Every structure is written in C-alpha cells, then in structure tokens.
Amino acid sequence: xxxxEQTVKAIRADIPKYPQRRSCILPALTHAYRQxxxxxxxxxxxxxxxxxxxxxQIAEAASFYTMFPKQPVGKxxxxxxxxxxxxxxxxxxxxxxxxxxxxxxxxxxxxxxxxTVVTVECLGSCTTAPMMQINDLxxxxxxREKVDAIIDELRKKG
Amino acid sequence: xELRVLFKYIDNPDQHKIATYISxxxxxxxxxxxxxxxxxxxxxxxKRSGLRGRGGAGFPAGVKWSxxxxxxxxxxxxxxxxxxxxxxxxxxxxxxxxxxxxxxEGMAIAAFAIGAHNAYIYIRGEFAYPAAQMRKAVQEAYDKxxxxxxxxxxxxxxxxxxxxxxxxxxxxxETALLESLEGKRGLSRIxxxxxxxxxxxxxxxxxxxxxxxxxxxxIITNGPEWYAKMGTEKSTGTRIFCLSGHxxxxxxxxxxxxxxxxxxxxxxxxxxxxxxxxKAIIPGGSSxxxxxxxxxxxxxxxESVAQAGSMLGSGGVVVMHEDTCMVWxxxxxxxxxxxxxxxxxxxxxxxxxxxxxxxxxxxxxxxCENDIELLLDVCDKIEGHTICPLGDAAxxxxxxxxxxxxxxxxxxxKHKKCMTINRxxxxx
Numbered sequence: 001x002x003x004x005e006q007t008v009k010a011i012r013a014d015i016p017k018y019p020q021r022r023s024c025i026l027p028a029l030t031h032a033y034r035q036x037x038x039x040x041x042x043x044x045x046x047x048x049x050x051x052x053x054x055x056x057q058i059a060e061a062a063s064f065y066t067m068f069p070k071q072p073v074g075k076x077x078x079x080x081x082x083x084x085x086x087x088x089x090x091x092x093x094x095x096x097x098x099x100x101x102x103x104x105x106x107x108x109x110x111x112x113x114x115x116t117v118v119t120v121e122c123l124g125s126c127t128t129a130p131m132m133q134i135n136d137l138x139x140x141x142x143x144r145e146k147v148d149a150i151i152d153e154l155r156k157k158g
Numbered sequence: 159x160e161l162r163v164l165f166k167y168i169d170n171p172d173q174h175k176i177a178t179y180i181s182x183x184x185x186x187x188x189x190x191x192x193x194x195x196x197x198x199x200x201x202x203x204x205k206r207s208g209l210r211g212r213g214g215a216g217f218p219a220g221v222k223w224s225x226x227x228x229x230x231x232x233x234x235x236x237x238x239x240x241x242x243x244x245x246x247x248x249x250x251x252x253x254x255x256x257x258x259x260x261x262x263e264g265m266a267i268a269a270f271a272i273g274a275h276n277a278y279i280y281i282r283g284e285f286a287y288p289a290a291q292m293r294k295a296v297q298e299a300y301d302k303x304x305x306x307x308x309x310x311x312x313x314x315x316x317x318x319x320x321x322x323x324x325x326x327x328x329x330x331x332e333t334a335l336l337e338s339l340e341g342k343r344g345l346s347r348i349x350x351x352x353x354x355x356x357x358x359x360x361x362x363x364x365x366x367x368x369x370x371x372x373x374x375x376x377i378i379t380n381g382p383e384w385y386a387k388m389g390t391e392k393s394t395g396t397r398i399f400c401l402s403g404h405x406x407x408x409x410x411x412x413x414x415x416x417x418x419x420x421x422x423x424x425x426x427x428x429x430x431x432x433x434x435x436x437k438a439i440i441p442g443g444s445s446x447x448x449x450x451x452x453x454x455x456x457x458x459x460x461e462s463v464a465q466a467g468s469m470l471g472s473g474g475v476v477v478m479h480e481d482t483c484m485v486w487x488x489x490x491x492x493x494x495x496x497x498x499x500x501x502x503x504x505x506x507x508x509x510x511x512x513x514x515x516x517x518x519x520x521x522x523x524x525x526c527e528n529d530i531e532l533l534l535d536v537c538d539k540i541e542g543h544t545i546c547p548l549g550d551a552a553x554x555x556x557x558x559x560x561x562x563x564x565x566x567x568x569x570x571x572k573h574k575k576c577m578t579i580n581r582x583x584x585x586x
Contacts, residue, residue, distance in 0.1 A: 018319075019233075020359060021341075022341035022342070023341045029324060061324075064326065065324025065326055066325045066497075067283045067324045067325025067326075068325075082490075083491075083494055084403075084476060085403055085476055087490055088402075088478060089403075089404075089582065090582050090583060090585030093582075093584055121245070121327065122244070122246075122247075123284050124243065124247065124248040126245070126248050126408075127248055127401060127409045128408070129408070137287075143586060144586055
C-alpha cells in the first residue's frame with residue numbers, strides 16, 4: 001500500500017457527506033496528493049478500493065485536474081503564477097530567478113530532491129503579485145530578498 | 159465611494175471565529191429566517207434588494223432561487239461557488255479566509271429559501287487555507303447548533319460540507335462545477351435542463367457565488383430597502399473590486415456600485431506605478447473586453463460598464479501602463495484559455511489553441527500578414543458556438559485587444575518586434 005492509514009481514514013471520513021460515493025473522488029485525490037506528493041495508477045487503484053469504485057473512474061477524474069502532478073516532484077513543489085496580473089509585476093523574471101537560483105529546469109527535480117519549479121495559471125492572488133505557491137502555502141508580494149529567505153529556510157529544513 | 163458592508167469587520171483579526179462573528183450580529187439573520195420567515199418571504203426580500211450575482215453574469219439572485227420547482231419530490235441542493243479562478247479576481251478568497259461565517263450564514267439562508275437540506279461549498283483546490291478556514295467555520299456552526307437537525311427548534315434540518323476542487327478554471331462554470339462535485343471531469347453540461355431543475359445528482363440546485371451569498375445575511379437583517387438604497391437603481395449594493403497590475407496600492411476594495419473607475423484606480427489605488435500613463439484597463443476579470451484610458455470615468459455598475467463596451471464581470475480590475483506590449487498581454491490571456499478549455503466543444507478546444515498559436519507567432523516576430531483577420535475569424539467561429547461561456551470568455555478579450563490596439567498588432571507583424579517594448583517593474 002502506498003496510502004497510509006491516516007490518508008485512508010481521511011478518505012473514508014468524507015463518505016457520509018455525499019449521497020453518492022463518486023463525489024468522494026476529488027477529496028480522495030487531494031488526501032492522496034497531500035501524502036504522496038503526486039498521483040499514479042497505484043494510487044488510483046488504492047482509492048478505488050477504499051471507495052468501492054472502479055479504478056477507471058478515479059483515473060478519469062484525476063487526469064482532468066491539473067493541480068495533482070502525475071509524476072514525482074520535489075519535496076517542495078513551487079508553482080509560480082505566470083498569468084497577467086503577476087506578469088505585470090515581474091513574474092517572468094521571478095521564474096527565471098528561481099530556476100537560476102536552484103539551477104534546475106522547469107518541471108525537473110533538484111538533485112537533492114527538494115525542489116521542483118513550474119509555472120501555473122492564476123492562483124487568485126492578483127492583488128499581492130508576484131506570488132508563488134509552495135505545497136499548500138501561498139507566498140505573496142515576492143521580492144528577491146523574500147525568495148532567498150524562503151528557499152534558504154526550506155533548504156535548512158531539508 | 160468606498161463603502162464597507164461585506165468588509166465591515168474584515169480587518170478584525172478574530173472575525174473568522176464564531177464568537178466574534180456572533181458579537182458583530184452574526185447568525186441573527188439565520189435565526190430570524192427560521193423563527194419568523196417562510197421560504198417565499200426570503201426569496202421576496204432578496205428579490206426586492208436587487209442583489210445580483212457576483213460571479214460574473216450578474217443574474218438577480220432572488221429570481222434564480224425562485225426557479226427551483228416547489229413541487230419536486232427530489233431533494234434540493236444549494237451550492238456555493240468558491241472556485242475563484244478568473245485571472246484578476248481574488249475577492250472570494252478574502253471572504254473565505256477572514257469572514258467565513260458570513261458565507262456559512264448566507265449559504266444557510268439561501269438553502270432554506272429554496273428548500274434545500276444539503277449545502278455544499280466548492281472551493282478551488284489551491285485554496286487550502288481558505289478551505290481550512292471554511293471547514294473550521296462549518297464545524298463551529300455545527301457545534302453551536304446553527305447547522306444540523308431541528309435548528310432553533312423550528313423543525314428545519316441543514317447539513318453543510320466543504321468540497322475542494324483540483325485546479326480547473328472551468329469548474330467555476332456552474333454546470334462544470336456540478337459535474338466536478340459529482341466526482342467527474344469538469345465538463346460543462348448542455349442547458350436546458352438548467353441546474354434549478356436538474357443540477358447536482360439530477361436534482362434541483364442553485365449555484366451562487368461566495369460574494370453573492372455573503373450579502374444575504376445583511377439583507378435579511380437590515381431589510382431589502384437598506385440594500386437597494388446603495389448603488390444604482392439596477393446595480394444595487396456594493397461590490398468588491400480586486401485592483402491589480404500597475405497601480406501603487408493594489409488590493410481588494412469594496413465600493414458602492416456606480417463608483418467611477420478613476421476613483422478606484424487613482425484615489426484608492428494611488429495611481430499608476432512610476433506615475434506613468436495608463437494604456438489599458440481590464441474592468442471585470444480577464445474575460446471582459448479591455449478598455450482604454452478615455453473610459454476612466456466609467457461608473458462601475460453593470461449597465462455603465464456594458465455601455466462602455468465591456469462587462470463588470472467578476473470585479474477583477476487589471477491596470478496596464480504605457481510600457482506594456484498589448485500583443486504580449488493578449489498572448490498571456492490566450493495561453494490561459496487554451497490551458498483551461500475543458501475540450502468538450504470543438505470551437506473552444508481548437509479555437510483557443512489557434513488563438514494562442516497565432517498570438518504566439520506574432521509576439522515572437524513570426525506573424526503573417528493576414529494573422530489579424532485570421533484571429534478575428536477564429537473569434538467569430540468560437541463565439542456563440544460553445545455549450546458554456548468559456549468559449550466566449552476566451553474570444554472576447556482576444557477580439558478586444560486585437561481591435562482596440564490593432565496598430566500594435568500590425569506593427570508587431572510588420573517589424574517583427576514590439577511597438578511598445580515591455581518594461582515591467584522588475585522583480586527585485
């Protein structure tokens with residue numbers, strides 16, 4: 001099993017909220033993503049078992065939603081908004097800076113396994129641009145100094 | 159003018175806690191509804207307030223509620239749309255994070271009005287913190303018996319749950335949202351049947367935006383006349399505008415509807431960065447046609463902005479100054495719609511790809527002579543030919559940018575470079 005007991009418990013806890021089991025798929029994918037960091041066929045099968053649904057129903061939904069990476073990413077998954085409001089305040093140079101700083105290509109994992117940087121569409125943080133999301137947290141009004149501090153801290157945490 | 163109705167307590171650091179919300183009059187409206195009013199009364203009050211949907215379309219909320227058939231034997235559902243994803247828009251997030259009980263209370267009242275005993279709020283997956291705040295609020299409301307069984311002893315039951323998405327703009331469209339809530343791919347549905355008749359689990363459903371529902375408790379407490387007095391005759395109340403881009407003080411500002419755009423940008427936003435000239439303004443989220451600075455005096459209400467050739471949309475105001483290349487900006491937006499098209503309708507799936515490819519080649523200096531006509535032709539082929547509004551939402555900005563700033567597009571094609579070299583305030 002990839003999914004641990006806590007994740008399975010969380011998936012089961014959502015069942016009574018809906019009249020149809022299938023509604024639990026997105027919440028289940030979210031629980032699994034939080035634990036594993038990405039989704040794959042094995043995870044779909046395990047979710048299907050917990051929810052007593054067909055694996056294809058899980059895979060079909062998962063393939064539509066872009067928030068869940070379908071292959072491994074770094075421990076800290078950095079998603080930089082490159083939509084208009086953020087780009088008007090320098091998001092393009094933020095992306096370049098991050099890639100240069102971490103010496104990594106977009107979408108790849110740094111050799112220490114810590115970081116992956118991708119660009120994403122609007123994250124609903126337009127008035128605090130430029131911004132990035134690392135795992136579940138938003139980092140807003142970014143400056144070079146702030147980015148340096150954030151990356152340093154995450155490196156220290158390992 | 160700035161008028162804080164929804165934002166009255168937004169800066170209070172404890173506003174998200176139920177005790178604080180109650181101390182500011184919270185859940186009084188819910189109690190009043192259950193003790194004194196019938197569903198039809200609630201619908202009538204909201205109709206008389208003139209409250210219109212804050213998600214983008216501006217449809218009267220009370221009228222939407224009245225479409226739910228009263229004699230249907232099926233269960234009814236109230237769904238709050240918190241899939242805020244329209245570029246330039248970030249107002250619902252603030253409400254969910256800082257005043258979540260206002261949303262819970264609004265949802266509860268709306269559920270009662272349509273006879274629903276189940277309410278869901280669909281929050282975009284990336285909003286982990288807003289969703290956590292809402293979950294806490296819902297739990298607190300259960301603990302205080304504001305949700306659950308036999309509420310206020312009035313014999314009414316209401317269950318509420320928080321549901322999160324998986325990163326898909328299309329799920330902000332109400333039928334795609336319902337598909338997604340059912341655990342499927344977020345593909346929009348053909349209408350009719352409309353959600354009011356056949357929505358979630360093929361049952362009567364009302365989908366309302368977060369900000370729309372957050373207005374409801376105030377309307378019940380203070381009366382429809384109080385609400386209708388604010389704003390203009392047809393656009394009543396206040397609205398949260400998200401001011402972003404090249405302004406000195408970006409932020410979410412709640413204004414009385416009908417306030418001039420210039421007041422938002424210059425007085426509240428502090429004017430343009432570097433005191434440069436404004437070149438373009440998107441008034442209501444990325445889907446709405448771009449305006450030029452001669453429209454700076456337009457009043458921010460549904461009718462005035464429509465008359466100026468755009469839409470009030472979702473309240474996302476994006477300001478671009480003189481050093482912004484319009485081809486670059488249009489390409490950014492086209493990329494977004496290409497990425498977010500759900501793929502169900504060919505005109506949208508293919509059209510958004512065509513638009514991006516054409517804009518991309520113009521931007522990179524490889525544009526062809528007839529590309530502008532081709533771009534406008536693709537817009538024609540998309541608009542009105544798709545199941546849901548995403549197609550129109552993708553074509554509208556491209557058409558507006560191309561027509562309004564045609565000289566820049568022509569220059570780009572002819573000289574293979576920007577007429578205006580992008581000089582963004584750099585990230586330092």
